[in-house]
Amino acid sequence: MYTSPIPPGKDLKLFQPKKNTVLVSHGRPPWYGEDGKHIGNAFVIGVAGGSASGKTHVAREIVRALGSIPTVIILSQDSFYKYHTPEELALAHANMLDFDHPDAIDMPMFVACLADLKECKQSNIPVYSFAEHQRLAETKYLYGATVIIAEGIMALHDPALRALYDLKIFVQCDSDLMLARRIKRDVKERGRGVEGILNQYLRFVKPSYDNFVRPTSSHADIIVPGSNNAVAIELICTHIRRQLQERSNQFRERIAIPHQYIKSNSGSSTPPPTLEDLNLTVLPNTPQVQGILTILRDRGCSRQDFVFFVDRLSTLLFEHALQHLPYVPKTVVTPVGADSHGKQLDASHICGVCIQRSGGALERGFRRVVRDVPVGSLLIQSDLTTGEPMCLQVMLPVHVRYRHSAENTWVFLLDAQIGTGAAAFMSIRILLDHGVKEDHIVFVAFLVARGGGISVLRHAFPEVKFVCAAVDDEMEEGWLEGVQDEITNPGGIGRKVWVMEPGMGQIGEM
Amino acid sequence: MSFASPNPSSTTTITISAPQATCAQTKDKNLPPNVFTLPQTAQLEALYTIIRDKETSRGDFLFYSDRIIRLLVEEGLNHLPVLPRVIETPTGSKYEGVGFEGKICGVSILRAGEAMEAGLREVCRSVRIGKILIQRDEETTQPKLFYSKFPSDIAKRYVLLLDPMLATGGSAIKAVEVLIEHGVPAERIIFINLIAAPEGLLNFGTRYPTTKVITGWIDQGLNEKAYIIPGLGDFGERRYCV
Numbered sequence: 223m224y225t226s227p228i229p230p231g232k233d234l235k236l237f238q239p240k241k242n243t244v245l246v247s248h249g250r251p252p253w254y255g256e257d258g259k260h261i262g263n264a265f266v267i268g269v270a271g272g273s274a275s276g277k278t279h280v281a282r283e284i285v286r287a288l289g290s291i292p293t294v295i296i297l298s299q300d301s302f303y304k305y306h307t308p309e310e311l312a313l314a315h316a317n318m319l320d321f322d323h324p325d326a327i328d329m330p331m332f333v334a335c336l337a338d339l340k341e342c343k344q345s346n347i348p349v350y351s352f353a354e355h356q357r358l359a360e361t362k363y364l365y366g367a368t369v370i371i372a373e374g375i376m377a378l379h380d381p382a383l384r385a386l387y388d389l390k391i392f393v394q395c396d397s398d399l400m401l402a403r404r405i406k407r408d409v410k411e412r413g414r415g416v417e418g419i420l421n422q423y424l425r426f427v428k429p430s431y432d433n434f435v436r437p438t439s440s441h442a443d444i445i446v447p448g449s450n451n452a453v454a455i456e457l458i459c460t461h462i463r464r465q466l467q468e469r470s471n472q473f474r475e476r477i478a479i480p481h482q483y484i485k486s487n488s489g490s491s492t493p494p495p496t497l498e499d500l501n502l503t504v505l506p507n508t509p510q511v512q513g514i515l516t517i518l519r520d521r522g523c524s525r526q527d528f529v530f531f532v533d534r535l536s537t538l539l540f541e542h543a544l545q546h547l548p549y550v551p552k553t554v555v556t557p558v559g560a561d562s563h564g565k566q567l568d569a570s571h572i573c574g575v576c577i578q579r580s581g582g583a584l585e586r587g588f589r590r591v592v593r594d595v596p597v598g599s600l601l602i603q604s605d606l607t608t609g610e611p612m613c614l615q616v617m618l619p620v621h622v623r624y625r626h627s628a629e630n631t632w633v634f635l636l637d638a639q640i641g642t643g644a645a646a647f648m649s650i651r652i653l654l655d656h657g658v659k660e661d662h663i664v665f666v667a668f669l670v671a672r673g674g675g676i677s678v679l680r681h682a683f684p685e686v687k688f689v690c691a692a693v694d695d696e697m698e699e700g701w702l703e704g705v706q707d708e709i710t711n712p713g714g715i716g717r718k719v720w721v722m723e724p725g726m727g728q729i730g731e732m
Numbered sequence: 733m734s735f736a737s738p739n740p741s742s743t744t745t746i747t748i749s750a751p752q753a754t755c756a757q758t759k760d761k762n763l764p765p766n767v768f769t770l771p772q773t774a775q776l777e778a779l780y781t782i783i784r785d786k787e788t789s790r791g792d793f794l795f796y797s798d799r800i801i802r803l804l805v806e807e808g809l810n811h812l813p814v815l816p817r818v819i820e821t822p823t824g825s826k827y828e829g830v831g832f833e834g835k836i837c838g839v840s841i842l843r844a845g846e847a848m849e850a851g852l853r854e855v856c857r858s859v860r861i862g863k864i865l866i867q868r869d870e871e872t873t874q875p876k877l878f879y880s881k882f883p884s885d886i887a888k889r890y891v892l893l894l895d896p897m898l899a900t901g902g903s904a905i906k907a908v909e910v911l912i913e914h915g916v917p918a919e920r921i922i923f924i925n926l927i928a929a930p931e932g933l934l935n936f937g938t939r940y941p942t943t944k945v946i947t948g949w950i951d952q953g954l955n956e957k958a959y960i961i962p963g964l965g966d967f968g969e970r971r972y973c974v
Contacts, residue, residue, distance in 0.1 A: 509813075538806060557965025564784065
């Protein structure tokens with residue numbers, strides 16, 4: 223089974239979801255509860271069937287029909303062809319290597335990658351080049367799908383793989399129809415002769431289908447015809463939608479939107495948490511820090527002053543935050559020839575992640591303190607109607623993308639303030655999903671609202687360090703006037719927001 | 733005063749409503765009370781370890797010495813007065829804060845003191861900077877003033893005196909003497925340096941007990957050539973790569 227190249231043309235591309243890519247429609251809502259733990263795995267669908275039976279078509283139709291599902295990956299079995307020895311490579315280039323045998327697929331890796339994605343972890347899947355007939359050195363990073371569709375002729379072959387599926391589909395097609403499609407495709411798209419295609423078909427494809435592929439149809443939950451299958455796909459999508467709806471209904475009340483847990487000031491029986499309970503690392507309240515905060519909080523502060531003092535304050539914050547990193551003794555020789563017994567940072571990787579937009583305000587201070595530090599970004603916006611945080615973009619530094627290095631990486635999360643804590647909650651969860659250790663996360667913000675989402679955060683993630691310049695007492699419900707924007711907010715509608723008092727206003731605006 | 737004496741209790745977990753300086757005033761009874769050090773944290777010790785190492789590249793030396801200089805300047809500024817100031821926040825509420833009071837200027841003791849000007853400017857925008865050149869007179873072996881250039885209104889300003897290394901204290905004492913001649917009261921001078929020898933602190937503090945000294949680290953002492961041990965070599969040379 224070869225990946226058919228996506229035909230050129232913009233309109234077609236829109237309707238042909240790419241394989242091995244996270245497809246995003248409107249952002250990813252929380253996938254975790256108020257305790258910070260996952261509330262469910264991704265929904266995994268396995269699609270098997272003969273070569274040219276129409277598996278990819280079925281997968282794409284499902285994605286298209288689901289429409290509003292936030293994040294989908296179509297994972298292709300083709301990525302998991304094994305690494306070939308030079309002898310195999312020679313056979314492959316002579317079209318003599320059997321790609322249709324189960325042994326051609328690196329099943330343990332296929333299972334491992336799919337299992338990671340199902341558990342909402344990142345996965346770096348191999349990249350296979352059909353031009354070189356070889357697995358390439360690079361890998362492709364995938365993260366954050368709610369629905370995963372694994373497709374390939376052997377998708378239902380391996381028991382470990384089958385155990386991961388929530389729904390197993392077999393695409394059934396007549397052999398003569400599959401051969402006809404195959405000849406048509408290979409002649410048209412790959413410029414190959416009919417003779418060669420038939421040779422390959424009779425030697426590998428047909429025996430493989432009869433021996434390995436067709437028998438796996440007995441494992442399928444549903445068998446879909448390879449043509450004229452609109453009704454079958456409609457039925458499948460109805461089933462998937464209902465399954466997803468049931469999950470979300472079941473977990474709706476447990477979804478973590480920290481400000482839903484904020485007690486209102488009136489009629490609250492529980493006193494606001496004390497600073498000791500919150501265990502924040504607060505910058506020493508020196509005259510200079512007080513003066514800087516006064517300038518920044520002033521509504522009359524000029525943009526120029528704001529930028530200068532934001533840089534100064536964030537530099538101080540990061541100097542203070544660095545105390546959370548580990549240090550070990552080190553002895554050096556000074557230019558005068560004397561031994562000096564000092565200390566050395568004991569962290570293999572350090573990186574930062576900015577929560578956009580206002581987290582960017584801290585970036586310059588961070589770079590002044592940590593030399594040449596890689597800084598990634600997360601775009602999290604709240605949904606205009608539900609108020610839920612939505613993850614729109616994940617751009618993480620390379621050390622976090624790979625699980626083995628993420629486990630030894632210290633990550634500084636940058637955001638201007640922790641109010642409702644919704645974006646902070648989601649970004650910490652994203653780092654944990656990648657394998658970053660909880661006690662290796664240092665959250666740095668200018669302001670934290672004592673009565674805000676920080677207590678939910680503290681409860682869910684007790685090991686995360688929170689560093690801030692000041693703690694404000696209150697959160698108040700406010701109204702943010704909508705700015706008319708053709709794309710994000712065509713009606714120019716305002717929305718309810720939580721505002722910190724006395725606060726610093728909208729830091730990202732400056 | 734031993735070199736390796738970090739104070740690990742640097743984590744502040746509560747807000748303090750009254751202003752406080754981060755400096756722990758030195759506990760050593762042999763040193764004058766006007767000497768303040770930066771909090772002796774593990775990360776500060778790690779910064780010093782990098783700049784002390786003779787194998788450290790010039791790029792690293794610049795980056796990490798700048799980090800210390802910024803901290804020193806921030807600490808020095810904490811000794812300047814502030815006044816209560818009430819402002820209105822963007823949400824419309826009143827906030828009782830403080831406002832900075834008094835004009836400042838920097839004075840660097842050439843050559844090495846110049847290396848601290850960039851760090852000073854990052855913390856204090858468009859700050860005025862005077863210069864002073866003091867060198868040892870080969871005949872008398874005493875420090876001698878060769879050149880000085882100050883802002884005309886220096887007598888009305890607080891002066892941050894910059895010199896990275898305080899060894900015997902000879903040039904620093906001479907520099908303060910020159911500043912006093914220009915009408916700056918000794919108590920309005922804040923002397924900032926990266927590494928100090930106890931001998932120099934003692935000389936300086938005895939001579940000018942009202943001038944505050946902010947130092948990042950107090951070393952073991954001086955060797956027979958009056959180099960600070962363990963020190964970091966010649967700061968200006970390592971900084972400018974001459």
